């Protein structure tokens with residue numbers, strides 16, 4: 001398995017200069033850095049080339065994480081919104097070729113954070129999203145990109161809340177490069193049995209997010225990491241296991257992740273780096289060691 005981390009652990013805003021994070025995660029010993037896709041289409045082409053070179057020079061590969069805004073919602077009943085979403089993804093995939101990115105994951109079949117003051121049409125949104133994901137996935141395949149649909153807890157999404165729903169959706173889409181993506185933070189809320197969910201995903205699991213129930217780094221809570229690691233080994237998962245910790249109040253990140261208290265007294269960069277490095281050792285031990 002490969003081990004990575006999402007840049008936003010250190011950031012207050014969505015989007016950043018990713019170069020320092022590539023260098024940082026290489027120093028900390030990770031295999032990959034997950035970047036946020038929202039700003040990528042606005043980057044000058046030279047920035048994309050610089051990011052790729054920096055990643056190659058540091059022995060790091062990049063993956064894309066994305067929570068689409070309502071303006072790029074592929075489940076929308078507004079054809080103009082769906083058109084805008086598709087155009088966004090098609091441009092993004094062209095840019096992924098420059099960045100050498102081969103995985104995008106998140107609530108990419110819908111939008112995030114969901115506005116629950118509006119009525120929810122799960123059946124209609126599901127049907128529209130299956131059709132639209134199929135079309136977008138074919139473009140992704142042309143760029144060598146796997147399209148990974150993240151199963152989210154009920155407070156953040158309504159289309160895919162359980163792995164079983166994720167598997168059903170992926171089967172209905174029926175494209176080889178469309179995968180289920182699981183996240184231990186969301187699974188903790190929705191799944192009866194986390195190991196059983198991983199086994200159910202099986203070879204349809206394309207990407208994996210890790211974090212404790214309160215989104216601290218792996219190893220600082222009560223998530224059943226041994227069971228999770230054993231299930232990942234059992235299904236022969238060799239993909240990306242990306243930590244997605246969030247520990248700081250404030251900014252767009254704190255607001256959208258709903259962090260209303262700082263998770264540590266010491267939120268210095270040095271402390272965050274040390275926690276990430278310790279969690280990486282922990283995750284490699286739990287996931288990669290036969291027990």
Ligand SMILES: [Mn+2]
Pocket residue numbers: 150183209244
């Ligand atoms: Mn996640």
